[in-house]
Amino acid sequence: MAKVHNYSAGPCILPQEVIKEAADAVINFDGLNLSILEISHRSANFVAVMDEAVALVKELLEVPEGYSVCFAQGGASLGFLMSAYNMIADNKKAAYINTGTWSDKAIKEVGAVGEAVVIASSKDDNYNHIPKGYTIPTDCDYLHYTSNNTIFGTQFQEIPNSPIPLVCDMSSDIFSKKIDVSKFDLIYAGAQKNLGPAGATLYIVKDEIFSRNRIKIPTMLDIETHVKKDSMFNTPPVYSIYVSMLNLRHLKKIGGIEAQQKINEEKARILYAEIDRNPLFKGVAAEEDRSTMNVTFVLTDESKQAKFDEMWKAANISGIKGHRSIGGYRASMYNALPVSSVQVLVDVMKAL
């Protein structure tokens, strides 16, 4: 069958090699003559998978001493609540930068434990840029931001220089580029972009937060529960973690995050160059805030839409329709999308 150029915004493309291994394990995992779907999470074979997944996260992201890595469930949407529960402390106030739909949802969850102070927002400009020049109040317990905004195609180019503990929802760009984990107190990310299939959520946490004067936290919302029990307080999402582990192994094999970052930058360079060159297209996000993961663009001449849509579909391109809240097109170029798929899209744009 013809190759699909999978630009899905998430769950998204995974490496073919990973998919092949993932399918094999559904039939026979580790030579046990049992499916990965029907083994105990307490079995030695799966405990080894979990341990390897955690070790690979630490190795690939160069997680420093004094940090723990664990997996939970619920996606970043539960992470909005969990991060607030775990990070709120004496001030009962938290600072948030609002850069899109996901930040906005995160802000709403703070109400369960304290007050959210929105210190900067690009909401009035339909989130077409990352706010700058804000002041971070020191009477807040932490600063929260969303590193990459999937819907609007913006991305923080620098980690905010924060005088208070820093929390980041990195769901859509973790493992896509080098980050300095030591600058954060808490990082969380839904798996379904660059990590693995939907169903697992990654937490990277500075152990220090557990000894702060925290509020009472329900067991499953307490990140310490999951850290202390090696992500096995309850039955983990076994298959999502298994495939994430395979994907991290693959990332290591191709040269780690540094090598992947170069590929991602190359893909972004090719596509943005065409958007800027071709008078039929226009980028949506402010140039200095453009995301390497999600490229948002519109046609300058709406009458060309039917023809363009027909052309990219004919080229076997899938998933580039823009989110309903912004319209136009969105090319999501997560780690596993090959440069050749970007070239196919650019060729279609040139031919329009």
Added chain:
Amino acid sequence: MAKVHNYSAGPCILPQEVIKEAADAVINFDGLNLSILEISHRSANFVAVMDEAVALVKELLEVPEGYSVCFAQGGASLGFLMSAYNMIADNKKAAYINTGTWSDKAIKEVGAVGEAVVIASSKDDNYNHIPKGYTIPTDCDYLHYTSNNTIFGTQFQEIPNSPIPLVCDMSSDIFSKKIDVSKFDLIYAGAQKNLGPAGATLYIVKDEIFSRNRIKIPTMLDIETHVKKDSMFNTPPVYSIYVSMLNLRHLKKIGGIEAQQKINEEKARILYAEIDRNPLFKGVAAEEDRSTMNVTFVLTDESKQAKFDEMWKAANISGIKGHRSIGGYRASMYNALPVSSVQVLVDVMKAL
């Protein structure tokens, strides 16, 4: 390779036919030339999967009008908290029957929203029976119980006749026998026994509860969030739901819950008959409360242990070691375990 007789307590055995289809979809889902792991949950093809899963739950369990079915994440462990949040009302008190480790954990989570009143417990007898003769206080907002106790091998034979709203954690026996859903206000169940792979949690809820005077509930803990958004408020655990749907299709194909219940009763009859007949073995649970799902038993002569362990391992039996809190043996006989596997175990017991 030799067939493994998979008695795993969960995640547990699934039908071979389901596993085969589940593996195929990892390579190519719905003929899209894309893996089920890399498609958008908003794609028409996956929305159809979700709709079919919900429809099959309703059909197989004969869910009456006025009830909704949805999938969330977090397992029953998050369900302990979510059920309390969603069901606590004006009295700020909830009645619990404590029949094992899972009930005990559920009780602990009520503290986040109100007070748990333990109206009956078999804890002092290491949970070897289901308490009887208790009074259900009418000044509690709901009664909560665990229908089947995986670790101790006990199971409610009847649904408690409750004058207050009834909530049940059915993680380990849902879809194993007919139940009258109309008696419940809320049923929840982790997928990883008779439904599908770990990572999805099923909620069956009487819509009426949403119009009660409930407390303020964080978005992701509010069952109404998931019901209103057709289990897609955020990215669902796509693969767990897909395989659950396949498994429900399979259950329907073999004749539905009625047919499955007969098979389960036959398996239980065969194994308990041997335990009662063979002087080398003794059942752990009170006879009248015996579970059809998890059969707990011990050797009457401990000196036979090494030999018995060697024999069942040689017969390719897997996963019958008892839970550490009770010792001995536990044969978990979830839906997909064939009668022939039970016969193999019984033959080993006879040969000891």
